Amino acid sequence: xxxxxxxxxxxxxxxxxxxxxxxxxxxxxxxxxxxxxxxxxxxxxxxxxxxxxxxxxxxxxxxxxxxxxxxxxxxxxxxxxxxxxxxxxxxxxxxxxxxxxxxxxxxxxxxxxxxxxxxxxxxxxxxxxxxxxxxxxxxxxxxxxxxxxxxxxxxxxxxxxxxxxxxxxxxxxxxxxxxxxxxxxxxxxxxxxxxxxxxxxxxxxxxxxxxxxxxxxxxxxxxxxxxxxxxxxxxxxxxxxxxxxxxxxxxxxxxxxxxxxxxxxxxxxxxxxxxxxxxxxxxxxxxxxxxxxxxxxxxxxxxxxxxxxxxxxxxxxxxxxxxxxxxxxxxxxxxxxxxxxxxxxxxxxxxxxxxxxxxxxxxxxxxxxxxxxxxxxxxxxxxxxxxxxxxxxxxxxx
Numbered sequence: 001x002x003x004x005x006x007x008x009x010x011x012x013x014x015x016x017x018x019x020x021x022x023x024x025x026x027x028x029x030x031x032x033x034x035x036x037x038x039x040x041x042x043x044x045x046x047x048x049x050x051x052x053x054x055x056x057x058x059x060x061x062x063x064x065x066x067x068x069x070x071x072x073x074x075x076x077x078x079x080x081x082x083x084x085x086x087x088x089x090x091x092x093x094x095x096x097x098x099x100x101x102x103x104x105x106x107x108x109x110x111x112x113x114x115x116x117x118x119x120x121x122x123x124x125x126x127x128x129x130x131x132x133x134x135x136x137x138x139x140x141x142x143x144x145x146x147x148x149x150x151x152x153x154x155x156x157x158x159x160x161x162x163x164x165x166x167x168x169x170x171x172x173x174x175x176x177x178x179x180x181x182x183x184x185x186x187x188x189x190x191x192x193x194x195x196x197x198x199x200x201x202x203x204x205x206x207x208x209x210x211x212x213x214x215x216x217x218x219x220x221x222x223x224x225x226x227x228x229x230x231x232x233x234x235x236x237x238x239x240x241x242x243x244x245x246x247x248x249x250x251x252x253x254x255x256x257x258x259x260x261x262x263x264x265x266x267x268x269x270x271x272x273x274x275x276x277x278x279x280x281x282x283x284x285x286x287x288x289x290x291x292x293x294x295x296x297x298x299x300x301x302x303x304x305x306x307x308x309x310x311x312x313x314x315x316x317x318x319x320x321x322x323x324x325x326x327x328x329x330x331x332x333x334x335x336x337x338x339x340x341x342x343x344x345x346x347x348x349x350x351x352x353x354x355x356x357x358x359x360x361x362x363x364x365x366x367x368x369x370x371x372x373x374x375x376x377x378x379x380x381x382x383x384x385x386x387x388x389x390x391x392x393x394x395x396x397x398x
Contacts, residue, residue, distance in 0.1 A: 001297035001313050002344035002357045002376055006306060014306065014347070015358070015375040018313040022322035023339055023360065023374040030337075030362030032371040033384025035392050037343055037357055044352040045150060045219070046298070049342035050251055054229065054291070055393030064144070064221030068250030069136050072259075075128055077223040082142030082180070084220045085247075086127065086135040087151050088112060088212035091192065096159040099151035099302065100133040102210030103268065108200050109133060112212055119194055120187060130246045132267065137187075137217045139180065146181040148218035152302050153351045163188065164217075184217050191215040228256025229289070232390075233397045239289035242279050244271060248293045257291060258283075267295040269312050273319035281327050284335060294320060301345030309347055329364070336363040338396050339374070356386055361396060 005011040037049040039058050047065045051058060066083035070076075077083055088109055090097040101109075106129075113129040121127060128136040149162040164181035166174060192214045195201060201211035229236045241252030242260045244267035249259050262279050264272025271294070280292045294316055300309035321339060328335040340359035343352045358379030369383035387395070 001309070001316065002341045002355070003301065003309070004344070004346040004348055006347070008306070013376050014310050014313060016373075016377065018310045018317070020313065020317040020374060022317045022325060024372065026321065026325065026337065026339060026360045026362045027374040027378065028372045029368050030360050030366055031369045031384060032358065032360055032374070032379045032382030034356035034379050034382070034386045035340065035359050036354075036386060036388045038354040039389070043150070044343050044354045046245075046342055046352070047219070047247055047251070049352075050248060050293075052389070053340070053342055053392065054251065054255055055232065055390035056226065057389070061224050061226045062221075063224040065219035065247060066136060066138075066217075067221045067224055068254070069130060069134065069246040070128075070138065070250065071253040072246040072248075072250035073128055073130055073136060075136060075138065077138070079223075080141055082139045082144055082220050082222060084137045084139070084148075084184075084217040086113075086137040087216040087218070088133045088135065089151050089214050089216045090210040090212065091159060091214045094158045094160055096151060096154055096157055096162070096216075098155055098210060099216070100299075101212030102204070103299075104133055104204075104210075104212045106131050108204070109135065109212065111200055112195060112198060115198065116191055116194065116215065120190060125183075125187065131244065133212070134246055135215075137215070139183065142180045142183075142220065143176040144180075144220040144222065145174070145177040146184075146220070148184075148220065150218055150351075151216045155302075155350055159214075159216075180220075187217065188215055224254060226254040228254075230256055233393065235397045236289040238287045239291070240283040240287050241291045241293070242276055242283070243267075243291075243293035243295070245293065245295050248291075252291060257289070258287075268299055269296045269308055269315070271296055273315060274323075277320055277323050277327075280324065284328065292320070297341070298345045301347050302350055304347045304350045306347050325362075334364045336361065336396055338362075338392075358382075359384075359392065 003014045009017045037052040038044040042048045065085040070083045088101045110129040117127040124140045126138045146166045164184040195213045239257045241257040244265035262275045296312035
C-alpha cells in the first residue's frame with residue numbers, strides 16, 4: 001500500500017490521502033518507523049520483501065520465487081530439480097499486455113495448466129496448477145544461472161527482448177544455463193501456439209476478457225535452506241500464516257507456520273476481509289504469532305488504478321485493522337499488532353520499488369512517540385528511525 005506522491009491528490013501519497021482512522025489511531029498510540037525490506041542488490045520482489053519482514057538473511061536463504069510457491073502447493077523439490085514461478089499472461093502481438101491474463105479464475109487456469117501438462121511435459125518438464133494466474137514449472141537438471149524478467153515489472157512492453165537469457169559474465173555452468181534458458185523460451189512459444197485457440201480463451205475473448213495465451217516462467221531456484229522461525233525466535237513456539245497467495249503460504253511453510261485457508265480469500269479487492277479477520281483472531285487464541293497477508297493494494301498498484309488502491313487501503317483500515325484492534329485490546333494476554341506493507345507498489349510505475357516502508361508497532365502499555373498519522377512521511381519521525389535486516393522481527397519478538 002506504500003506509494004509515491006500523486007499530482008491529482010495534491011501531491012499526497014495514497015496513504016496520506018486515504019481515510020484511515022484506525023491505522024492513524026494505532027500510529028498515535030504506538031511507535032513508528034521505516035523498514036528497508038529490500039536489501040541492496042536484491043530485486044524488490046514480494047518473496048524478497050516478505051522474507052525480510054520475517055527476519056531471514058536473504059544472502060543465505062534466497063532461492064527465488066518458484067521454490068516458495070512449490071512449498072505452498074505441496075511440491076517437495078528433490079536434488080537436481082529447479083522450480084520457477086509460471087504466470088499465465090496475456091500477449092497481444094509482440095506486447096506483454098498484462099501479467100495476470102486479466103486476473104483469470106483459478107478454475108479456468110487449472111484447465112489450461114493441465115492442458116499444457118498433457119502437451120508439453122516430459123521426463124524433465126512438469127507443470128503444477130496454482131491460484132489464478134500464479135503457477136509452477138519444475139525442470140529436472142536445470143541450471144538457474146540465467147536471467148528472467150518478472151512480468152508484473154513490464155506491462156505493455158515487447159516481450160521478445162525480455163525472454164530468458166544468459167549474461168556474458170554469469171560465471172560457471174554457462175553452457176547448461178544457456179540450454180535451460182533456451183528450453184524455457186521454447187516452452188513459452190509452444191504454449192502460445194497451444195493456448196491461442198483453446199476453448200477457455202475463446203470463451204474469455206467472447207466475453208471481452210483478456211485471454212491467457214502464454215506462459216511466462218521466471219525466478220528460478222532450488223530448494224532453500226530455511227530454518228523455522230522458532231529456531232531463531234523461541235518466543236514463536238507455534239504460528240500461522242493467512243494469505244490467498246501461494247508465495248506467502250510457501251514462505252510460511254518453510255518458516256514453520258501453519259497454513260490457514262480462508263473461504264472467499266481472493267488476493268484482490270473483493271477478498272473476504274471479515275473471514276480473514278475471524279481466522280486471525282481464532283488463531284491468536286492458541287498461536288504465538290499470526291502473519292496476516294492482504295494482497296489487494298498490491299494488485300491495484302499493478303493495475304495503476306488509484307481509486308481502487310485507495311479503496312483497498314480504506315478497506316484494510318476499516319475491515320481489518322480496526323476490528324482486530326477492537327477484539328484484542330482488552331485480552332488478558334496482551335497482543336502486539338504490527339502494520340506494514342512488504343514493499344511499495346506505486347500506481348504510476350505499476351510495479352514494486354525498493355524504498356523503505358512505514359510501519360506501526362502497538363501493544364498495551366507501549367510509550368507512544370510523536371507520530372499521529374500512518375503514512376510514508378509521518379513514519380520518518382518515528383522513534384525507530386530506519387530498520388534493516390532482522391531488526392524488525394527482533395523488535396516485535398522482544
